[in-house]
């Protein structure tokens with residue numbers, strides 16, 4: 161078959177054309193003028209159909225290159241292109257066209273001709289298309305991957321990176337990363353050694369798996385990454401490049417770190433923690449819980465929780481708590497917890513629910529704190545806020561509170577109560593003499609006795625150093641206050657054993673009833689205090705019920721105290737002297753110096769009134785020194801007047817006696833006045849011996865060593881043990897005037913006076929009877945052997961001038 165059309169030209173030998181494997185067409189001005197069988201076969205038509213047709217018309221109209229071909233065919237000499245041919249009855253066919261224009265192809269010999277060779281490339285184009293598709297898919301993955309992907313050269317320079325890697329490392333665009341990140345070790349790795357490790361792993365195995373490192377992002381932030389990489393080699397085994405993926409694992413690392421810290425906290429926290437499943441079975445226990453409860457972790461784990469101490473809570477207490485957690489998500493409370501082989505302890509416990517991400521309850525977490533110490537502290541604080549630690553009695557605060565409550569109750573019910581204010585006179589002396597331990601012991605013993613005097617519903621409190629209060633919240637209409645006061649006085653009159661010696665304390669009690677004698681706590685206490693003060697003024701071991709007139713009396717007392725402080729400076733004190741005479745001859749043996757206070761407003765004030773005040777305020781020390789000096793200087797002055805007074809007696813109070821300056825003061829006065837020591841007689845009372853007896857004896861011995869004489873005043877009224885008397889270095893016993901007063905009327909007083917005289921004689925003491933007012937008294941005393949009389953029968957105490965006259969007139973001594 162020829163391949164030429166009727167008007168065809170034969171440019172090439174037909175048989176040669178038909179022998180060609182590829183299709184071929186010769187065009188003149190784009191019209192096919194000669195073709196071959198191969199092209200006809202490709203087009204699925206006879207050769208004749210092709211001749212005379214425009215070559216462009218063979219190209220499929222949806223092929224983008226068709227347009228190009230159509231418009232620029234004449235310009236495409238020497239070029240190859242791929243197009244699809246529109247075939248008859250068959251799908252378009254991909255072919256490669258190669259065009260050679262006549263002007264470029266001398267074998268055509270005509271510039272208007274174009275030679276088009278057509279090769280079927282349909283099979284190779286499919287592969288390429290697939291490759292292209294695959295490449296696009298990979299590129300899409302590369303571009304959109306969340307992991308960073310990279311390729312680097314052998315020396316680590318980035319060749320290709322995806323947007324994710326740029327993002328991870330903090331670059332806006334992959335190109336920026338490639339341009340800017342030139343030194344991976346220096347710029348990327350927080351620890352450059354990581355890079356070295358990475359390289360070493362890669363060199364050793366050609367692959368690196370899950371390599372974690374800290375990376376410094378472009379903005380300086382440090383993140384954690386994990387990297388997987390491998391070496392890609394060519395056919396000869398040479399390194400072509402490296403490729404790898406990078407993942408930002410900062411969040412995971414943080415989570416891991418948090419878990420690690422939580423685990424550490426669980427292990428090391430002081431609070432006990434238990435994880436329970438929803439059935440209450442222990443799934444995890446921390447060491448603190450084990451330490452608190454003394455159960456080992458093995459003993460606790462896997463079973464129901466051993467927490468609540470048996471018998472100290474209601475049955476099913478813990479189940480109830482768990483039920484509340486199920487309903488509300490939380491429970492908190494104090495539990496008496498079980499401790500292994502030990503006493504239960506109070507614990508502060510919380511239980512909370514743990515849920516999974518879907519909100520399902522999966523566990524309970526229980527925390528436990530041992531609050532024994534806190535409870536003790538609270539108890540300690542509560543106790544110290546309300547109780548006196550020494551005596552364990554309610555303190556002022558609690559007493560005030562209870563009094564307040566009692567007052568309110570009485571106001572409501574119309575009832576009646578009483579408050580007793582109690583003060584211990586000898587407490588300070590005992591404290592000073594024996595030390596604080598003895599003082600404390602005395603207070604404890606007093607507290608114990610006081611508690612035995614009242615009912616449990618009453619309150620005994622300590623509100624100050626030696627001040628106690630008894631509150632009788634409901635004492636009815638009678639004189640229960642007085643009854644209790646008497647009980648207390650009786651109870652405290654028994655000696656106390658302190659430091660292996662028997663001591664006495666001297667209480668005074670004031671009573672105020674409420675609501676009649678006060679409707680406020682303050683008024684009641686003040687009134688009871690005033691009554692106590694009044695009792696003290698009346699003598700030892702007394703009680704007084706408050707009376708309104710006491711207010712005025714107290715005001716007076718307060719005024720006197722202020723004035724007494726000024727009395728010495730204002731020269732308002734003076735000494736009167738009362739003679740002591742021989743019972744046989746009535747000759748003058750001495751005189752007792754008795755203090756007087758000539759008050760500018762109140763006139764002469766008795767020492768019985770101001771000496772206790774002076775003792776209480778400590779003024780007695782200065783006053784005592786003045787008396788001592790004045791008595792000695794008066795004796796010297798009389799001697800200069802030719803009046804011979806053998807001896808002068810000076811009263812020494814207990815407070816004075818126990819003061820460390822007393823002995824040196826006596827010595828100084830003797831030295832400074834120059835009187836012979838035996839002319840000074842010191843009158844002490846038995847009360848100085850109820851303190852530290854050994855110390856008292858020491859002081860008396862020091863005084864004796866100086867040469868002064870010592871008299872025991874008011875003998876018989878105190879509590880001194882006869883046992884001590886024999887050890888005391890005294891010279892004289894003075895029979896108290898209370899025994900002398902009725903010595904002729906009362907057989908008992910007579911017996912006592914006689915006994916004292918006999919005792920004195922037997923112990924080789926001289927004996928003075930004081931308060932001798934009558935001749936009958938004198939006769940009786942004389943008949944019993946009393947040596948010396950003192951009293952109004954001889955003379956009242958006389959001021960200096962009058963006493964000098966008395967001395968002048970006295971019968972001479974034998």
Ligand SMILES: Nc1nc2c(ncn2[C@@H]2O[C@H](COP(=O)(O)O[C@H]3[C@@H](O)[C@H](n4cnc5c(=O)[nH]c(N)nc54)O[C@@H]3COP(=O)(O)O)[C@@H](O)[C@H]2O)c(=O)[nH]1
Pocket residue numbers: 738752753754755766767768771787811812813873874897930931932933950951952953957
């Ligand atoms: N520490 C000091 N105490 C002193 C001092 N001066 C006195 N006193 C003590 O004061 C108390 C009261 O003394 P006073 O009011 O002076 O009474 C004394 C005499 O006046 C009184 N007396 C003497 N004779 C009689 C009498 O026949 N009848 C009677 N009813 N009273 C009389 O007795 C008091 C003397 O007591 P005494 O001292 O116990 O010998 C009194 O306790 C004084 O001790 C001082 O300077 N320091």
